[in-house]
Amino acid sequence: MENTQKPNIPEVFLKPYDPSQHETNIYKLWEESGYFNPDNLPGERDETFTIVMPPPNANGSLHAGHGLVITLEDTMIRFERMRGKKALWIPGADHAGFETQVVYEKKLQKEGRSRFQMESDDLYKEIMDFTLSNKSFMEGQIRELGASCDWSRSLFTLDDSVIKTVHATFAQLEKDELLYRGARIVNWCPKHQTSLSNLEVNYDERTEPFYYFQYGPFIIGTSRPETKFGDKYVVMHPDDKRYDDYQHGQTIELEWINGPITATIIKDEAGDPEMGSGAMTITPWHSGVDFDISKRHDLDYEQIIDWRGKLLPIAEEFEGMNIKEARAKIVEKLDKKGLLVKVDEKYDHSVPCCYKCNREIEPQIREQWFVKMRPLADKAIEAVDAGEVKFVTNRDERVFRDWMSKIEDWNISRQIVWGIPIPAKVCSECGHGQVDLDNKITTCEKCSGKMEQDPDTFDTWFSSGQWPLATTGYPDSDDFKEYYPTSVMETGKDIIFFWVSRMIMLGLYRTGKAPFKKVYLNGMVRDKKGLKMSKSKGNVISPSEIQERFGTDALRMGLLVNNAPGSDMNLDPDKVNAYKKFANKVWNITRFSLDSLSDFDYTDSLNENDKENIAEKLNPAVKEITDHMTKDRFDIASEKLYQFVWDYFASELIEESKPLLDSEDASVKASRQALLAEYLTTSLKMLHPFMPFVTETIWQELPEELKDDDILMIAKWPTVK
RNA sequence: GCGCGAUUAGCUCAGUUGGUAGAGCAGCUCGUUUACACCGAGAAGGUCGGGAGUUCAAAUCUCUCAUCGCGCACCA
Numbered sequence: 149m150e151n152t153q154k155p156n157i158p159e160v161f162l163k164p165y166d167p168s169q170h171e172t173n174i175y176k177l178w179e180e181s182g183y184f185n186p187d188n189l190p191g192e193r194d195e196t197f198t199i200v201m202p203p204p205n206a207n208g209s210l211h212a213g214h215g216l217v218i219t220l221e222d223t224m225i226r227f228e229r230m231r232g233k234k235a236l237w238i239p240g241a242d243h244a245g246f247e248t249q250v251v252y253e254k255k256l257q258k259e260g261r262s263r264f265q266m267e268s269d270d271l272y273k274e275i276m277d278f279t280l281s282n283k284s285f286m287e288g289q290i291r292e293l294g295a296s297c298d299w300s301r302s303l304f305t306l307d308d309s310v311i312k313t314v315h316a317t318f319a320q321l322e323k324d325e326l327l328y329r330g331a332r333i334v335n336w337c338p339k340h341q342t343s344l345s346n347l348e349v350n351y352d353e354r355t356e357p358f359y360y361f362q363y364g365p366f367i368i369g370t371s372r373p374e375t376k377f378g379d380k381y382v383v384m385h386p387d388d389k390r391y392d393d394y395q396h397g398q399t400i401e402l403e404w405i406n407g408p409i410t411a412t413i414i415k416d417e418a419g420d421p422e423m424g425s426g427a428m429t430i431t432p433w434h435s436g437v438d439f440d441i442s443k444r445h446d447l448d449y450e451q452i453i454d455w456r457g458k459l460l461p462i463a464e465e466f467e468g469m470n471i472k473e474a475r476a477k478i479v480e481k482l483d484k485k486g487l488l489v490k491v492d493e494k495y496d497h498s499v500p501c502c503y504k505c506n507r508e509i510e511p512q513i514r515e516q517w518f519v520k521m522r523p524l525a526d527k528a529i530e531a532v533d534a535g536e537v538k539f540v541t542n543r544d545e546r547v548f549r550d551w552m553s554k555i556e557d558w559n560i561s562r563q564i565v566w567g568i569p570i571p572a573k574v575c576s577e578c579g580h581g582q583v584d585l586d587n588k589i590t591t592c593e594k595c596s597g598k599m600e601q602d603p604d605t606f607d608t609w610f611s612s613g614q615w616p617l618a619t620t621g622y623p624d625s626d627d628f629k630e631y632y633p634t635s636v637m638e639t640g641k642d643i644i645f646f647w648v649s650r651m652i653m654l655g656l657y658r659t660g661k662a663p664f665k666k667v668y669l670n671g672m673v674r675d676k677k678g679l680k681m682s683k684s685k686g687n688v689i690s691p692s693e694i695q696e697r698f699g700t701d702a703l704r705m706g707l708l709v710n711n712a713p714g715s716d717m718n719l720d721p722d723k724v725n726a727y728k729k730f731a732n733k734v735w736n737i738t739r740f741s742l743d744s745l746s747d748f749d750y751t752d753s754l755n756e757n758d759k760e761n762i763a764e765k766l767n768p769a770v771k772e773i774t775d776h777m778t779k780d781r782f783d784i785a786s787e788k789l790y791q792f793v794w795d796y797f798a799s800e801l802i803e804e805s806k807p808l809l810d811s812e813d814a815s816v817k818a819s820r821q822a823l824l825a826e827y828l829t830t831s832l833k834m835l836h837p838f839m840p841f842v843t844e845t846i847w848q849e850l851p852e853e854l855k856d857d858d859i860l861m862i863a864k865w866p867t868v869k
Numbered sequence: 870g871c872g873c874g875a876u877u878a879g880c881u882c883a884g885u886u887g888g889u890a891g892a893g894c895a896g897c898u899c900g901u902u903u904a905c906a907c908c909g910a911g912a913a914g915g916u917c918g919g920g921a922g923u924u925c926a927a928a929u930c931u932c933u934c935a936u937c938g939c940g941c942a943c944c945a
Contacts, residue, residue: 157904164907351944358945369945383945420945428945437943497944543873547940550872554941645940710883710892715874716938720881722894729907740904779885787883787892802904 156746157739158849165735167699170845175291177844183862185298186234190862196236197228198634200619200664201297202647203240203305203612206283207248210290212673212707212719213640215691218293219704220670220782221638225296226837227777228635230865236631237297238619239290241283243305245567245608246342250504252278252566253340264341268565275566276306289692294700294840296861301627303619305611306568310618314611315571315585317658322583326520326657329574329581333436334559336512337502338457342563343516344502345607346556347645349509351498358495359479362487364402364411366427371495373478374471377462378450379404379429380411383441385419388426405482406464416441434511453510471510515579516561516604517570524653525552531662537652540668540780541714544644551645560610567605574602613650616663623659634664641669641714668780671716673707689719697721701839702728708838709786730790731842734835737798738846741828744809745821750853752818754826761823765796766830767868773834774865786838793831801827829854830866 182188186196199221204214221237229235252275253263263271283304290297303310321327334343360369366382384391396415401408411429418441419426432442432449442449452462459466459474466474482488500509529552531537532545539545561570573589574581577597582589589599611618616637620628633655637648648667655663673689694703698721706724711717754762769792776785801824808820829850836843840861847860857863 161904164905351942360945371944423945425945430945435945437945495944499944547873550941642939710881712883715882718881720894723881725907726893729905732907733905736905736907738904743904776885781885783883784885791892798905799909803909 157742160849161735161739161742165699165732165842165845167701167731167841168696171292171294171700171841174841174844174848175294177848177859178296178861179291179299181859181861183229183859184237184296185300186236189229189234191232193232193234195233196631196635197225197233198236198238198631199225199636199638200616200634201237201239201295202639202643203242203303203615204286204290205244205247206241206279206286206304207244207251208282208286210286210293210691212689212691212694214289215293215694215703216670216673216707216711216717217639218290218295219707220668221636222293222295222297222840223704223708223782223837224636224638226840226861227865229296229861230833230836230863232864236301237295238301238303239287239295239297239299240303240305240615240619241286242608242612243279243566245605246340246344246348246504246562246564247608248275248279249564249566250340263565272565292695292700293691294704296840301619305608305615305618307618309621310611310614311568313614313618313622314568314606317614317617317654318571318606318610319583319585320658321519326523327517327583328520329515329517329572329579331513331515331579332518332559333439333511334514334516335500335509336455336514337505337507338455338510339505339507340502340564341455343512343514343559343561344509345559345609348503349500350503350506352501352506353496354499355494355496358492360424360489360491361482362489363404363427363429364400367425367489368427368429369424370429371497372431372475373482374459374466374474375431375434375452376429376478377405377459377464377466378433378452379431380409381414381430381442381445381447382411382427383414383416383419383430384427385417385421386415388419388421390421390426403485403487405478412447414441414445414447416444433513436511439511439513449513451513453512455512457510515574515581516559517572517581517602519558519560519610521555521558521653524657525555525649527656528552528649528652528662531652531656537662537664538666540666544641544667544669544714547644548649552649558607558610560607561602561604562607563604565605567608568611570602570604570606572602573599576600609646609650612647613654614658616651616655617658632659632663633661636666636668637664638668638670641671644669666780669714671711671714674716674718689721694719694721694724698724698728699731699841701731701842702726704840705730705786705790705838708782709790711783713780713783727790727839730794731839733794733798734831734839734842735846737793737802737831738828738849740802741824742850744805744824745851748818748821748825750825750851752815752822754822755815755819758819758823761801762826762869765801766827769796770830770834770866771868777837782838789834789838793835797827797831825854832860833863833866836860836863 201221202217204210225235225237256262335349336343356371358369358371359373360367363382370376394413396413398413399410402411419428430438430441432438433451434453450462451460453471454460457471459469461467501507502509571585572581573584575592575595575597578592578595580592580594592599616634620632622628651663691703702724705727773785773788805820805824808816811817832843832846844860
């Protein structure tokens with residue numbers, strides 16, 4: 149502190165770099181500069197560079213994965229801003245429908261309450277309060293990560309303008325006959341009392357008993373005897389010779405669970421002769437495949453299991469029983485009746501489960517809104533074919549194409565309150581549904597029955613699928629004209645289907661243009677041991693914890709260096725610590741340089757020797773690092789930068805400069821001073837997108853002569869000289 | 870069942886169009902009162918999962934096997 153030998157450098161450099169002392173002030177400096185908003189950026193900026201931030205779920209705090217997303221996008225934005233583009237990064241927050249409702253339900257449960265005992269308006273209001281308070285907390289965290297996004301354009305997924313966009317798309321889909329309401333098999337979660345999209349279902353590997361029963365003259369197999377009450381069709385392949393004596397449509401009398409029934413023979417290609425006896429009975433209400441068969445032959449179907457997972461009156465003595473409990477009892481009864489042929493105890497299959505609570509999904513028939521995906525998907529594939537949308541990794545493109553090629557219709561109705569209400573009426577008589585944006589329809593156009601408001605809300609992803617439209621103010625705003633299509637969509641690879649592909653489809657559908665030109669999908673951030681972070685495992689590494697220990701810049705580098713696009717990474721605090729040391733290294737490089745420049749007059753130019761150094765060392769480094777960045781290889785760019793700054797600038801250049809700075813020859817000394825100045829400013833600029841806080845902190849301390857702008861954030865990216 | 874990815878130094882990972890391997894961390898040896906111990910110098914450490922093939926040359930291309938992870942589909 150009282151180092152009287154160093155009067156010529158700012159005092160702050162006499163101590164190691166302490167991130168906690170500077171970060172808040174530096175962020176404030178940036179935010180107050182107004183430069184997060186591209187409208188305020190200086191100079192002629194013809195080219196735009198836009199990223200729409202994946203809006204984090206406003207139902208908790210940020211995890212390391214968010215840290216990676218924010219860091220990558222901020223690095224891209226800062227790089228392009230320094231390169232003179234009109235850089236816009238639009239932040240937002242997601243109400244995250246079902247996700248948030250599940251989080252809130254857990255909270256209610258702890259308090260001994262339940263959403264099923266609440267008025268939906270009250271529930272909605274409570275979740276809104278909860279979400280908004282989380283939202284502001286979360287926005288604070290995004291700031292702490294250094295995000296240079298334009299807060300003035302921030303949007304929440306339940307804002308009126310968003311809802312308006314979503315409603316308009318819904319209506320347009322109806323007009324274009326891409327929307328229908330139909331009774332179809334949906335994935336029903338008996339705990340959460342809502343249907344789920346196919347993507348929200350996980351498959352659990354299980355080994356369970358498999359039962360064979362005598363069904364009249366046939367032997368049928370099943371792992372779910374509790375669904376079999378209503379089975380009155382027996383299906384076999386038309387070419388199966390064993391059943392040549394039976395004709396399609398023929399009926400037979402047989403003894404079944406609760407007495408004699410009449411069964412009908414159905415010949416259908418879905419019957420697999422290789423499987424068991426080749427004959428099966430079907431339960432159309434509770435199985436997708438069976439439902440398809442029954443549709444083909446116009447068969448009856450009846451609900452066996454209610455919405456809570458209990459047996460209906462058709463089960464007679466088993467009515468009201470939970471299906472798990474009923475299974476054993478039904479088998480027992482059939483055994484007593486001599487209809488149990490055999491049991492295969494070890495049957496391996498996978499069972500659909502709710503991705504949130506892991507309870508078994510009960511397929512049910514329900515009237516829902518569906519979007520026809522095939523035409524939308526074809527357009528999306530065309531856009532990728534035409535190079536209108538590019539994926540940073542080939543693998544992601546293949547995964548995308550694969551899914552798009554076999555896409556199924558999308559159930560967008562959810563039976564939860566926390567979401568955007570579906571602007572439609574449903575007939576209380578015939579179930580006919582009609583889109584009604586203006587809330588005017590009262591009578592059914594089909595049966596003249598009374599039309600009532602559809603109580604359902606949209607699947608969150610239906611609205612987030614339109615996020616690039618909503619954030620840019622489609623269709624009329626100036627932002628839409630200027631910034632759509634956006635430059636890059638950067639997000640986690642786990643939501644390529646949920647989100648990325650739907651944005652492409654819906655963006656193309658509404659505007660004719662894909663919403664972004666490039667897709668950068670980052671891998672997952674795992675813990676040190678490579679395990680997925682989850683609250684239940686207790687291995688969640690919170691970004692703020694790491695930031696407190698090592699500083700934000702160190703966290704950012706730890707997330708970026710050597711983390712190739714799309715590959716998962718394990719976040720090791722030791723790695724982050726290495727970059728904390730690096731930040732201090734940069735700090736001390738500055739200390740040395742400023743000390744060496746204390747008597748420099750900033751007019752002297754380089755001698756031949758030092759010009760040669762620029763050509764041979766500095767220029768190639770600038771070129772190499774810039775090239776990697778333009779190719780989205782921030783993992784390599786940051787690594788090279790680290791090596792350039794530490795191994796060359798600090799270890800070699802500074803060391804070899806020491807004797808030259810002491811040279812008797814004033815011109816040798818002055819040239820070396822000019823060279824150091826060049827290296828210092830160039831290094832700070834290149835480091836800035838990766839380590840914005842320490843570099844800006846330093847920049848603010850530099851003499852005016854060294855700077856081409858007061859704020860490093862908008863200084864010019866170095867070019868080869 | 871179909872597909873995708875991974876397998877490189879003790880650990881975590883890079884390695885762009887094929888030219889006999891790199892970084893960080895950890896560990897080892899030595900060193901330090903003026904940029905920095907959040908440091909410096911040095912050494913050590915890998916038959917690039919196994920096998921086969923193409924090639925003058927393979928971590929890199931082809932095939933195959935193994936282990937792990939993921940996605941999709943099916944599940945009578």
